[in-house]
Amino acid sequence: MFIILTFVFIFYIFYSFIYKNVVYRQKVAIGPMPLPIIGNLNLIKSPHIDLTKLGEKYGKVFPLWFGDRYSMIINDPVVFRDTIVKNSMSFISRPKNISFSLVSYGHINILNSEYNQWNRNRGLLKQYFTNNALIKTLSPTVNTQVSTLLDILKRKEKLNEPFKPRFYLDRINMNIILGFVIGKDLGFDLGDPNIMKLNKSLQDTIRLVSLGSPGDYINILTPFYSTYFKLFGSAIDEADNFMSSVYDERRAKYHPDNETHDIMDVLIHALPDPKERKCIVFMCLDLFIAGADANSNLGEWLFAYLSENPMIQEKAYRELVSVFGENGFATSEKKQSTPYFNAVLKEVMRLKPSLALSIPREVTEDITINDVFYPKGTIVIPNIYSINRSAEYWENPLQFDPDRFLDNEFNQAFIPFSLGERSCLGLNFANQTFYTIYANIILNFKFHPAEKVTYEDEASLVIHPKNDNSFILKSRL
Numbered sequence: 001m002f003i004i005l006t007f008v009f010i011f012y013i014f015y016s017f018i019y020k021n022v023v024y025r026q027k028v029a030i031g032p033m034p035l036p037i038i039g040n041l042n043l044i045k046s047p048h049i050d051l052t053k054l055g056e057k058y059g060k061v062f063p064l065w066f067g068d069r070y071s072m073i074i075n076d077p078v079v080f081r082d083t084i085v086k087n088s089m090s091f092i093s094r095p096k097n098i099s100f101s102l103v104s105y106g107h108i109n110i111l112n113s114e115y116n117q118w119n120r121n122r123g124l125l126k127q128y129f130t131n132n133a134l135i136k137t138l139s140p141t142v143n144t145q146v147s148t149l150l151d152i153l154k155r156k157e158k159l160n161e162p163f164k165p166r167f168y169l170d171r172i173n174m175n176i177i178l179g180f181v182i183g184k185d186l187g188f189d190l191g192d193p194n195i196m197k198l199n200k201s202l203q204d205t206i207r208l209v210s211l212g213s214p215g216d217y218i219n220i221l222t223p224f225y226s227t228y229f230k231l232f233g234s235a236i237d238e239a240d241n242f243m244s245s246v247y248d249e250r251r252a253k254y255h256p257d258n259e260t261h262d263i264m265d266v267l268i269h270a271l272p273d274p275k276e277r278k279c280i281v282f283m284c285l286d287l288f289i290a291g292a293d294a295n296s297n298l299g300e301w302l303f304a305y306l307s308e309n310p311m312i313q314e315k316a317y318r319e320l321v322s323v324f325g326e327n328g329f330a331t332s333e334k335k336q337s338t339p340y341f342n343a344v345l346k347e348v349m350r351l352k353p354s355l356a357l358s359i360p361r362e363v364t365e366d367i368t369i370n371d372v373f374y375p376k377g378t379i380v381i382p383n384i385y386s387i388n389r390s391a392e393y394w395e396n397p398l399q400f401d402p403d404r405f406l407d408n409e410f411n412q413a414f415i416p417f418s419l420g421e422r423s424c425l426g427l428n429f430a431n432q433t434f435y436t437i438y439a440n441i442i443l444n445f446k447f448h449p450a451e452k453v454t455y456e457d458e459a460s461l462v463i464h465p466k467n468d469n470s471f472i473l474k475s476r477l
């Protein structure tokens with residue numbers, strides 16, 4: 001038996017090597033040589049940084065094997081538009097793997113559903129994510145949350161305590177999304193064990209959908225990975241239970257004439273059939289998975305860059321004060337009057353795009369674009385990080401310089417929210433919340449580093465600073 005298994009394994013290694021290097025290479029573009037079983041996984045430790053370095057060697061678009069999954073990395077905004085935007089139907093899908101299936105209850109949500117399901121689900125929500133709709137529905141929650149956060153920061157400042165933004169920014173962004181989706185507010189309490197469990201479940205889920213779970217890519221590991229989750233459950237179970245209980249409470253009180261107060265209500269009205277229970281639950285969870293971490297991440301980097309660039313911080317403050325006044329409260333309705341602060345936000349997003357590698361797509365049919373062949377099933381990874389830092393499109397690309405967006409507001413290589421039909425649903429939501437949270441912090445506080453600031457990234461779906469940086473706040477009033 002042992003001899004047979006050894007023989008099968010050696011054959012498998014041989015087959016895997018020949019398939020990737022000989023059979024496949026005849027048909028497609030050339031990238032680094034893949035190894036049997038792991039493909040090119042040995043080249044990737046910090047995905048967005050390593051894929052950027054590989055792009056310098058292999059070009060604007062190149063193939064890479066994630067284990068047994070053939071992938072194409074896109075490092076250029078023109079290639080991005082020619083493929084994903086101009087041929088949108090061929091690139092509309094998301095990869096089908098175990099992790100994506102777990103966090104979507106078998107692909108029934110928005111984030112990683114197949115075309116028909118996605119089209120229906122996104123169609124139901126998109127009218128609630130326009131700028132005008134959000135100014136009415138989102139502003140009250142955002143304003144309340146920001147006022148609470150400012151009070152907490154004022155207390156901290158009085159106690160002379162260094163401020164570590166991660167917890168507070170995670171919590172405010174989670175509260176804003178919770179308020180919008182299910183009308184709940186978790187507050188800023190550190191101690192509540194249920195909140196901590198929910199928070200942990202969502203954080204672990206985000207990690208689960210990040211690149212790099214070997215069972216998703218290496219065929220011989222898939223059955224083990226799948227059995228493990230069947231036996232022990234997965235990170236999303238806690239969040240699923242929480243959201244399902246909210247749904248059950250709401251559904252029990254549902255009447256077609258009831259008013260809708262939040263996204264959960266809207267979805268129950270649109271899909272009242274109890275068979276849609278998990279679809280609604282997982283669409284609501286999507287908004288946390290895609291939104292909460294991405295939003296708080298920007299604030300962490302904003303603190304890092306502005307604390308080390310006091311002149312830029314001061315210039316943004318002066319502009320905000322001139323529009324909102326010394327005791328004023330900044331709201332995104334007046335965004336047009338603060339071009340410099342808008343440029344600061346863009347510059348942070350350029351250098352540290354929250355979703356550095358976007359969310360991967362999967363090719364739905366064989367297609368050739370500008371002589372590059374994309375076989376059906378190819379995973380496509382747009383490297384937003386490298387596009388946002390490309391010397392071909394940006395002068396001094398590594399320098400933090402908001403002025404670049406004043407001189408030339410449009411740059412085709414600025415794509416933090418991706419582009420096309422399946423781009424970020426939460427773009428307006430994110431822009432409104434960033435503006436209100438961070439403009440009000442700058443209006444109220446001057447800040448400088450409490451210790452050396454780290455710009456090193458911790459790679460996950462969303463790139464955070466490796467350390468929870470620490471700052472000293474000084475009240476402006």
Ligand code: HEM
Nearest residue numbers: 111290291294354355358359417418422423424425426430
């Ligand atoms: C800094 C903040 C954010 C950034 C940089 C960001 C970026 C992105 C990117 C790059 C994608 C992938 C799009 C693609 O495949 O082409 C995406 C998808 C998505 N985002 Fe965001 N996002 C942010 C915040 C939010 C927020 C606050 C929400 C919701 C409240 C949200 C909801 C979504 C959803 C639902 C998708 C999936 C879209 C689909 O598959 O149709 N995002 N986002």
